[in-house]
Amino acid sequence: MAVKGPNHQMRTRIRGLTVLFALIGFGLVGVRLLYMQVFNHDFYVQQATALQTRDTFITPNRGKIYDANMQVLAESAAVERITVDPKAVVDESKVKKGITAESQQQTLATILSETLDVDYDTVMEKLRKTNSQYEIIAQKVDKDVSKELDEKLEAADCTGVYSEPDTKRYYQHGAFLSAVLGYVGSDNNGAYGLESEYNDELSGTAGRLVRVQNQQNKDIMPETQQYIPATDGNSLVLTIDSDIQNYLEKHLETALADNPEARDGVSGIVMDVKTGEVLAMANLPDFDPNSAYELTNDKYINELKENVAKILKEENVKAEIPDAWYEKGGLDNLPEAIHDNSDLVDELGSARVNILMKTWRNPVIADNYEPGSTFKLMTVSTAYDLGATHAEDTYYCGGSLQVENWEIKCANTSGHGMQTLTEALMNSCNVAMMQIAQSVGMDRFYNFYKAFGLTEPTGIDLPGEGKGQFHKLDVASDWNEVALATASFGQRFTVTPIQMLNMVCAIVDDGKLKKPYVVKEVLSGDGSVKSTNETEVVRQVISEDTSAYMREAMEQVVANGTGKNAYVPGYRVGGKTATSEIQPEYDSDGKVLDTEDRYTASFIGVAPMDDPQIAVLVSINDLPESATHTGGTIAAPVVGRIMEDVLPYIGITPVYDDSESDRRELTVPSVxxxxxxxxISTLSDAGFDCIIKGDGDTVTDQVPSAGMRIAASGKVIVYMGEEKPTEAVEVPDLSGMSPDECRDTLEEYGLYLKQKGVSSAQITGDTTATKQSPEAGTKVSLGAVVTVEFSDTTTVNDR
Structure with a gap:
């Protein structure tokens, strides 16, 4: 039977309905288009623009940091930032071929984590954020690594990964000057030091790169790309001289090695007396600003391990923390067993940050300490300037002085007897200082304390400067005659090392207090000078006459007093020793935390005293009483070594008087x-005695060779036909010997002594060899010179 189709009437109805639905559909589309393109035009333009526009910030290069001789200390180099667009990582065409989205993400995460050394799980977490178009995977990526990544991505046909221009800060000499320079964080902003203080100058202005791209991240209209270049930051020229900084750091390293019980390390500053320029500044242990978040110093790592052990014990957690975590931190370097204990992880992280902050800080400007006997320079200069004491005045010390209800002792409890003002300073006599302060009075004493700038920061251009803490003047129980007595010799109040050295510079430079500074010039991008820091005299504190007397007295401290271990042959060095007490710390129950008293050993030296050019402060911090801890014994020699290097470097020629004839070096002539x-005649004319070996007619050889410089007391060996020995000589161990014993011993070996340290006039039975170079056991040629440093090894009473 035939099947009937729709009749004419039905077909007409179908066509009508089709037309009607089409009209309704097009009408709705038209209304929607009208709504989108007319009524909400701006909104949808913004949405499209947001989806299509890629706006990339271009990081400017930070300005360079130069030393005083225009050597680069820090600079930025072009690197890259690696980002992903999670929406563009998954290729739908691959999905249709059976390669799942998860598989594509895993492949990309593997490549990124292995090439960029980032955590795989962290990368996967970012790739799954498909509601995001911008996730940072790694920053500060060197260009060669970025190129390697591009090649791997292309080979694996991965999409959605981009590189952006970035900069990375490089510190040319690692830990060198790190406390002053600071470092730059991952955001390219300065953290600590000059990087922080001058961040606005160094940062520059970011640029922008604006592009329009489709869903496949291809440029839609390349001609519309907008590029606004970044403006690089300004540069800094420092007052720091890298050579002087090297001298300072070298000798501080030796001081730290010699005093391993110094719980807070060692510190030092070298300043230009006349300008206030800081020529060198260092603290050890230090850190490498290229990897500021890593711990490499054993002292700090061991301290962190002790703190972690306490935390784990308190939390009753048994876990072995790997060395990698102590050194580099990071959750990945902690045992998986404690990953879920977020409170413990946070507590461990905080402990590590606390140690890092100790490595970053700059104690010589930030930390307070009781200055001890170096402060006696202020006590004496104040009284002398006021006319309360005179050079010819005398003071009797019987070992202690009764002040109100307190018997306050001198470091020399047997007493110094009768002494002049200069001798009181040379002896570092507490009793004399208390008497001098009494003659000044509380009000005038404090007025000079304030005038020397000790109640406020110096204003040095470094962040985090402290200002110390003095007695409360309006509280009778705090500021009284007893407080005045202890303040006279630098105890029971605090200052910063930079305040102390700045005060001493004022005392020796005709009484002019200056503002210290570290940055000499700021340079614009084209190298022109944008701004300059110049010497700023804050105020005149003492008279030129007082300053002249203080210079003479300070020279006597080194020549004949407690500072004799800072003596440098041929130079007029002055200074002052100090051994200051550290006030004990107590726990919550009032129990003293340390089992023995602790001290800071320090010395401030100035040279040359007839026309002061440089001042040096060295402090060896937080020593137990059981260790050698007096400033005259362990800090003064360090300053002497620094002076011996720096003074010739800045062009000051040594001048030897008759008492230093044994230190004078002469050039050996050829015979x-x-x-x-x-x-014999030739050597005599040159200032040498000689030893004759053999009985030939003419000289066949000599030791030392012609042209070498040796001490005038050295004897030249002359060979008259006899064969000169050719085998190497093993340097003997000279430690503990007197200068004469060293000289005689070396002569037996055919070696020569270069004597350093205590002046010949101050040598006693306690003056012995403490250092030698080359070290004992070293093989050297016949006639080599062995440099030996001598120190008075008895405890110097300089508290």
Whole structure:
């Protein structure tokens, strides 16, 4: 039976309905388009623009940091930032071929984590954020690594990964000057030091790159790309001289090695007396600003391990923390067993940050300490300037002084007897200082304390400067005659090391207090000078006459007093020793935390005293009483070594008087081929005695060789036909010997002594060899010079 189709009437109805639905559909579309393009035009333009526009910020190069001689200390280099667009990572065409979205993400995460050394799980977490178009995977990526990544991505046909221009800060000499320079964080902003203080100058202005791209991240209209270049930051020229900084750090390293019980390390500053320029500044242990979040110093790592052990014990957690965590931190370096204990992880992280902050801080400007006997320079200069004491005045010390209800002792409990003002300073006598302060009075004493700038920060251009803490003037129980007595010798109040050294510079430079500074110039991008820091005299504190007396007295401290271990042959060095007490710390129950008293050993030196050019402060911090801890014994020699390097470097020629004839070095002349009498005459004219070996007619060899410089007391060996020994000589161990014993011992070995340290006039039975170079056991050639440093090893009473 035939099947009937729709009749004419039905077909007409179908066509009508089709037209009607089409009209309704197009009408709705038209209304929607009208709504979108007319009534909400701006909204949808913004939405489209947001989806299509890629706006990339271009990081400017931070300005360079130069030393005083225009050597680069810090600079930025172009690197890259690696980002992903999670929406663009998954290729739908691959999904249709059976390669799942998860598989594509895993492949990309593997490549990124292995190439960029980032955590795989962290990368996967970011790739799954498909509601985001911008996730940072790694920053500060070197270009060669970025190129390697591009090649791997292309080979694996991965999409959605981009590189953006970035900059990375490089510190050319690692930990060198790190406390002053600070470092730059991952956001390219300065953290600590000059990087922080001058961040606005160094940062520059970011640029922008604006592009329009489709869903496949291809440029839609390349011609519309907008590029606004970044403006690089300004540069800094420092007052720091890298050579002087090297000298300072070298000798501080030795001081730290010699005093391993110094719980807070060692610190030092070198300043230009006349300008206030800081020529060098260092603290050890230090850190490498190229990897500021890593711990490399054993002292700090061991301290962190002790703190972690306490935390784990308190939390009753048994876990072995790997060394990698102590050194680099990071959740990945902690045992998986404690990953879920977020409170413990946070507590461990805080402990590590606390140690890091100790490595970053700059104690010489930030930390307070009781200055001890170096402060006696202020006590004496104040009284002298007021006319309360005179050079010819005398003071009797019987070992202690009764002040109100307190018997306050001198470091020399047997007493110094009768002494002049200069001798009181040379002896570092507490009793004399208390008497001098009494003659000044509380009000005038404090007025000078304030005038020397000790109640406020110096204003140095470094962040985090402290200002110390003095007695409360309006509280009778705090500021009274007893407080005045202890303040006279630098105890029971605090200052910062930079305040102390700045005060001493004022005392020796005709009484002018200056503002110290570290940055000499700010340079614009084209190298022109944008701004300059110049010497700023804050105020005149004492008279030129007082300053002249203080210079003479300070020179006597080194020549004949407690500072004799800072003596440098040929130079007029002055200074003051200190051994200051550290006030004990108590726990919550009032129990003293330390089992023995602790001290800071320090010395402030100035040279040359007839026309002061440089001042040096060295402090060896937080020593137990059981260790050698007096400033005259362990800090003064360090300043002497620094002076011996720096003074010739800045062009000051040594001048030897008759008492230093044994330290004068002379050049050995050539006597080869001469007769016996001619050789003796030639050497005598040059200032040398000689030893004759053999009985030939003419000189066949000599030791030392012509042109070498040795002490005038050294004897030249002349060979008259006898064969000169050719085998190497093993340097003997000279430690603990007197200068004469060292000289005689070396002569037996055919070696020569270069004597350093205590002046010959101050040598006693306690003056012995403490250092030698080359070290004992070293093989050297016949006639080599062995440098030996001598110190008075008895405890110097300089508290």
């Amino acid at each position: 080869s081929g001469k007769t016996r009498d001619d050789a």
